[in-house]
Amino acid sequence: MEYSQNDENFSLTRFESMLKTNDILFFDSNEFENIIHHYLENGKISLAKRAIKLGLEQHPSSVNLMLYRVEILVIENKFEEANTILDQLYDLEPNNEEVYIQKANVLSKQDQHEKAIEILLMAIGISDAPEDDSDLYALVGMEYLFLDQFDNAIIYFKKCIEVDPSDYSALHNIIYCYDFLNKNAEAISYLNEFLDQNPYCEVAWHQLGRQYFAIKEYAKANAAFDFAIISDDTFVGAYIEKGKVLEKLKQYEDAIENYKITLALDEPTSFALLRIGHCYEKLEKDDLAIQFLKKTVDEDALLDKGWLAITKFYMKRLNYQKALYYINKAVNIDGENVLYWKLYATVNKRLNFLEEAEHGYKRSLELGNYELDTWLDRSDILVALGEYEASIYNLLQAAEFYPENAEIEYRLGGLYFTIQQNEKGRFHLKNAVGLNVEYNFIISELFPHLSDRPIVKAIISDSRNTSN
The missing domain is CATH 1.25.40.10 (Tetratricopeptide repeat domain)
Known part of the structure; x- marks a missing residue:
């Protein structure tokens, strides 16, 4: 039986009303499952536990409710108790994939990742349609990641893509593995093969651009980000990355244009504002440069790169008084930032404020510099x-x-x-x-x-x- 949103809301309302009045109302097992799922999704563990307890009292043989009970026990690190229930469930339903998944989850939480992989492979083995088991492949891939076995992880994340080409989480994980292994060429080859089959996948074009950027092939990176934008002209990440490429190509006006598009598409980000400021500085448009650098710290007062950029902007122009004003503001906002104290010391030294400079160096050392x-x-x-x-x-x-x-x-x-x-x-x-x-x-x-x-x-x- 499937439940609509209205059915779920009605069940939740009845359940919470029952808790307030201490009346005992009957719910079928599907209703309990939806109620428990809702509470777990919203992080309301104590309410989920109440629903599981009441659910099992009314439906003591429900495997799904018992699996939810296991999920709670795992959250509470009660692994032995969880395993006891899972062994009982295995005897009842030896072909239930979810039992294997939870068993693997218990092992994974105990850092027994190789055993978790064995269990997940058994689950794939008993599946009626292993070619559709994208979730299981993803779980195996994640266990290999925990073991730092990136080549094996790639194999299983690729299986996820074979099942579902729109599984962008798996695609990101594949590229993460290639990055960790410093296999840019292999990542590029894989992405190009993927794009042959999925030519309008903006995520793949974006990842391809980032790979070309990593090996400093900026023209190819630029083209890849263009295709990402053609595939989705609201893709903020592609405009940001294209801006970074254009900066490398010293095309600062074009970089600014791309960063400004992101400001129009979404809430302004401190990163885009900072990069615009740097681009204007390269173009020697100092008024616009400092305007955007100040907007950066207005947008995010905790972004140290913003305060450092403003201070260094004034230092380059030998305006140490203004540099000191801004680094003082930075130190007052975050007195534990070693980069601030080092620059604070340097500015004070240039101004011959020796006691303040000494204090800055001392704080830098105290903070581990x-x-x-x-x-x-x-x-x-x-x-x-x-x-x-x-x-x-x-x-x-x-x-x-x-x-x-x-x-x-x-x-x-x-x-x-x-x-x-x-x-x-x-x-x-x-x-x-x-x-x-x-x-x-x-x-x-x-x-x-x-x-x-x-x-x-x-x-x-x-x-x-x-x-x-």
């Missing part, structure tokens, strides 16, 4: 601020990440001589010149007061003589 230049820039600013002990501590931490680094050793040598710890100064300076004598300019640049000190001159001179 352990690049060598971050350690060195912070160290140099601490030296400029006269914070020699702090600079030494910073460099000793850096040395844990970059042992035997000449730039660190020169700085440590200079710092220890500066604070009159000459033995340590001699040790690190000798290390430094031994690693790379060409970096000795660091001493004259950062510690000019040491340049004429005899011990410093002697260490550098001895090293030069030795190397000669």
Whole structure:
């Protein structure tokens, strides 16, 4: 028996009315199945459990209701109980595909993916029409994905396409596997074969364009996206990708046109606005560039690429005050973004706001940016601020990440001589010149007061003589 939407709504209304009044009303098993399905689809697990319980009380032999019970047990990670019911169901209906699917699901949830595949292949084996079992093929493909067996996954996702050429989920999974295996040529070959049979499939043209883009065949990528658009002139993704190709071809006006089409077709996206801004910047149309870059952060204040783009826009034009204004706004919105703090430090350094710059580098390090230049820039600013002990501590931490680094050793040598710890100064300076004598300019640049000190001159001179 099939139920219309009105029937389902009526059943739901009766069921929820029954829960409120504690009256016991009768529902046939199909009604219970529709009610349970509705609650599971909407994430109302507790109501689904109530419906299953009442359903099994009225229809204790219903296999479908028992399968829903298994589904709930799997959600709750009660695998043993689920398996017990599945074993009972297998005895009742050994040819019920859904029993095998749920058994495989239990195994999959327990990371027993190879056993799950065995069960699913058994389900395919007992099927009256295995050529129609697209869902089963997809499940096998997904289990192979869990095992990182991408070649095997491709085989089963291709079977899905053979059954249903409009199964775009399977098509995406096939290309995902080829991408993971770095098999662009194979992906292109497969997509071209698919398009020979399905020439108006915009999804396949879109995927083909992306493959050509990945191997930098931009003219072919452009043509593929054109065909995607011909197949569906409202396909926003194709216009976006075509815009990216046109940027690579330095056809910025055409790229802007494609990005603007996406703004007209759908809600504006921060990505499209950002790319338009970059294109106008390439065309040296600064007013339009900054207008769209600002629209980017208005659309999505959490998009770090937008704030970074605006800040760098002003930095390129040496307008560090405005750059600082925008990077400050970014930091205030997301104080855990390491890219913001690194740029915040750079802008403040250009403005000679040394304490603020030091704070920016310190936060960058605290947030995990352990690049060598971050350690060195912070160290140099601490030296400029006269914070020699702090600079030494910073460099000793850096040395844990970059042992035997000449730039660190020169700085440590200079710092220890500066604070009159000459033995340590001699040790690190000798290390430094031994690693790379060409970096000795660091001493004259950062510690000019040491340049004429005899011990410093002697260490550098001895090293030069030795190397000669």
